Amino acid sequence: MSEIKLEYPVEVGGVPLDKINMRRPKVKDQLVAKKSSKSQDEIEVQLFANLCEVAPAVIENMDMKDYSKLQKEYRSFLS
Structure with missing residues (x-):
C-alpha cells in the first residue's frame, strides 16, 4: 500500500x-x-476509487495534479 500526499485536499463529509x-x-x-x-x-476513476477505498466522487473532485499522482502510482504497481 502506498500513501499519496495530496497538494490540494478534497473534502469528504x-x-x-x-x-x-x-x-x-x-x-x-x-x-x-x-x-x-x-x-x-x-x-x-472507478478503479482508483476501489484501490483507494473511497467513493468515486472523491476521485472525481481531485485536482488534476493530484490525480496524475494516482495515475503515476498505479503505473508503478504494473512495472
Missing part, C-alpha cells in the same frame, strides 16, 4: 482529505471497474 492510500491492484479490480463503467475515463 466536510473534512479535508490531504492524503490517500492506494493498494496494489488485482485482476478483479479491473474487471469490476469495467463492468460498472462505460468510458475508459470512468473505468479508471
